[in-house]
Amino acid sequence: MSYDRELVAAKKAASLAARLCQKIQRALLQSDVQSKSDRSPVTVADYGSQAVVSFILEKELVDVPFSLVAEEDSGDLREESGKEILNRITALVNETLAGADTYASSTLSEESVLTAIDKGKSEGGPIGRHWVLDPIDGTKGFLRGDQYAIALALLDNGKVVLGVLACPNLPLTSIAHKDTAPTEVGCLFYAQAGSGTYMEPLDGSSPVKVTVSDIDNTEEASFFESYEAAHSMQDLTSSIAQKLGVKAPPVRIDSQAKYGALSRGDGAIYMRFPHKGYREKIWDHAAGCIVVTEAGGIATDAGGNLLDFSKGRFLDLDTGIIVTNQKLMPALLKAVRESLEEKSSSSSL
Numbered sequence: 001m002s003y004d005r006e007l008v009a010a011k012k013a014a015s016l017a018a019r020l021c022q023k024i025q026r027a028l029l030q031s032d033v034q035s036k037s038d039r040s041p042v043t044v045a046d047y048g049s050q051a052v053v054s055f056i057l058e059k060e061l062v063d064v065p066f067s068l069v070a071e072e073d074s075g076d077l078r079e080e081s082g083k084e085i086l087n088r089i090t091a092l093v094n095e096t097l098a099g100a101d102t103y104a105s106s107t108l109s110e111e112s113v114l115t116a117i118d119k120g121k122s123e124g125g126p127i128g129r130h131w132v133l134d135p136i137d138g139t140k141g142f143l144r145g146d147q148y149a150i151a152l153a154l155l156d157n158g159k160v161v162l163g164v165l166a167c168p169n170l171p172l173t174s175i176a177h178k179d180t181a182p183t184e185v186g187c188l189f190y191a192q193a194g195s196g197t198y199m200e201p202l203d204g205s206s207p208v209k210v211t212v213s214d215i216d217n218t219e220e221a222s223f224f225e226s227y228e229a230a231h232s233m234q235d236l237t238s239s240i241a242q243k244l245g246v247k248a249p250p251v252r253i254d255s256q257a258k259y260g261a262l263s264r265g266d267g268a269i270y271m272r273f274p275h276k277g278y279r280e281k282i283w284d285h286a287a288g289c290i291v292v293t294e295a296g297g298i299a300t301d302a303g304g305n306l307l308d309f310s311k312g313r314f315l316d317l318d319t320g321i322i323v324t325n326q327k328l329m330p331a332l333l334k335a336v337r338e339s340l341e342e343k344s345s346s347s348s349l
Ligand SMILES: Nc1ncnc2c1ncn2[C@@H]1O[C@H](COP(=O)(O)O)[C@@H](OP(=O)(O)O)[C@H]1O
Pocket: 071, 134, 136, 137, 138, 139, 140, 225, 226, 227, 228, 230, 231, 232, 253, 254, 255, 256, 274, 275, 278, 281, 284
């Protein structure tokens, strides 16, 4: 089955949402220190991005039923205290649409913005088609001026069949060598089941096919993990890396930009072990997962099970998420198992 039409719509929606986010992040970085501790810019960008993606997808695919599983909802915006922010979001959404040829004459009311955001309340699941959206993944990175992504995927009967990752701050060339001069930034990764993964500049065309690293020696592998220590147990990832003989220090970056960078071989491994009790959401991994698997990689939980996106808004997993190429996976799984066993026996002492 081809999802060409859905892919065109998804790329359009994610690129436009990225433009909205870039505008806000630029303004944020130019603002003074005091307003940098204010979370409202990311709130405006988050909701604005979700409204734009939801509106564009529904318009582009008007002849088919629309179901969207997305991170944000309009609850707070409907409160009295949310009025001013809703006003800012609506203006921003309309400015963004005005810059897009097809939608230049669309003007959304505040009510239509709320409706577009609330389309994201779907529960997903194993039957039918559902879009999955993280309007800004890596909100902490966004606020710091670092990496973030707009992550959009399509589920068809529980399987991810298409994914688009817009990474406005990711360099177009490899991030593996930090000492090389900075290059242009802004990457759009996209993948369709069975058709490989491509990357193009966010503001252009000329796609290139990308593939994961083909290294088979764990000592040469570098690994990615969250920038935020609260999102993954860094003592555990460092023990796993040590078992594998990995020499390079971890590369810590925010958001699903990690999956994008891995899909073009900037590094060989991504490990994520949330602290006890955290439940992973499907929008934090669906787009990244297909981008990396179509590039030849493999993403599993700590028990080696493929990620299952058919269970609703949450992923139901064993312990953590690991991503690498086919050759390194057996060694990685073994090191993960050993490190987890050591951790549990030391904590039960
Ligand atoms: N305690 C926690 N453990 C693991 N992940 C967490 C977390 N708290 C938040 N997250 C998730 O981590 C995502 C960012 O991923 P990363 O750590 O790779 O940068 C966040 O996405 P949002 O920024 O969209 O909320 C959020 O869903």
